[in-house]
Amino acid sequence: MQQAVRIAPSILSADFARLGEEVREVDRAGADWIHIDVMDGHFVPNITIGPDVIRALRPHSDLPFDVHLMIAPTDPYLEAFAEAGADIITTHVEASAHINRTVQHIKSLGKKAGVALNPGTPAQAIQPMLGDIDLVLVMTVNPGFGGQAFIPGQLDKIRELRARIDASGRTIDLEVDGGINKMLAPKAIAAGADALVAGSATFSGSDYGENIAALRGALSTAGRAAAFSG
Ligand code: DX5
Ligand code: ZN
Numbered sequence: 001m002q003q004a005v006r007i008a009p010s011i012l013s014a015d016f017a018r019l020g021e022e023v024r025e026v027d028r029a030g031a032d033w034i035h036i037d038v039m040d041g042h043f044v045p046n047i048t049i050g051p052d053v054i055r056a057l058r059p060h061s062d063l064p065f066d067v068h069l070m071i072a073p074t075d076p077y078l079e080a081f082a083e084a085g086a087d088i089i090t091t092h093v094e095a096s097a098h099i100n101r102t103v104q105h106i107k108s109l110g111k112k113a114g115v116a117l118n119p120g121t122p123a124q125a126i127q128p129m130l131g132d133i134d135l136v137l138v139m140t141v142n143p144g145f146g147g148q149a150f151i152p153g154q155l156d157k158i159r160e161l162r163a164r165i166d167a168s169g170r171t172i173d174l175e176v177d178g179g180i181n182k183m184l185a186p187k188a189i190a191a192g193a194d195a196l197v198a199g200s201a202t203f204s205g206s207d208y209g210e211n212i213a214a215l216r217g218a219l220s221t222a223g224r225a226a227a228f229s230g
Contacts, residue, residue: 001166003173003194004221006032007212008066010177010199019053021066021227023060025150026202027208030216033088035177035197038048038081040071051077051084055132058085068116068177068197070143071095074102082109090114090137090175093125103132114175118143119151123160130168136161138193140205143190150179157193162192181220182195189193190221
């Protein structure tokens with residue numbers, strides 16, 4: 001079942017010199033989750049932050065920390081991310097030869113387990129894990145950088161994932177990550193997403209509240225249009 005839409009600002013687009021303050025600001029501005037992109041310069045062509053930065057940010061917000069691991073290997077670091085304060089730990093199917101073991105490991109740490117799919121990976125890759133996972137993350141850009149353009153072909157994959165999740169009968173978040181803005185948000189939601197990562201769309205200008213409200217406003221406009229036309 002599609003749930004109420006959650007907005008997850010990606011701090012990749014925040015001012016890294018003022019990261020604690022930036023997290024407090026998006027918390028105050030109405031974010032639902034804080035999306036934290038961890039990159040290793042090996043699985044993806046960029047290097048960002050590790051568990052120590054997440055631990056330092058933890059006191060700045062009570063919102064769930066949605067930690068997106070773009071690292072390989074993943075397993076040796078799961079405990080460190082759990083202890084640092086992650087609430088959701090998402091790992092890429094492409095990063096692990098033993099994704100089921102990785103998911104079980106995350107669950108054993110008492111955290112929600114997510115599985116991410118790169119644009120080139122088909123929806124069916126999550127099928128064997130639907131009984132265990134709490135979240136599916138669909139990459140709508142190639143992972144590595146904020147501010148890239150949404151890949152429209154991924155909308156079909158979002159639809160297929162929604163159908164697979166609904167058929168499972170379990171509550172699994174369907175999160176879309178990459179290139180989301182107020183024009184594309186309604187399309188992702190109409191395709192079945194119920195959590196939206198928004199990096200550059202949140203951290204632009206000075207009024208993050210207005211940016212988050214614009215994303216939510218775009219959704220309710222889309223919802224009203226659908227109601228009136230249907
Ligand atoms: C890309 C990251 C995304 C990215 C989203 O590899 O996983 O979370 O920061 O940024 P925008 O919303 O700017 O595409
Ligand atoms: Zn991400």
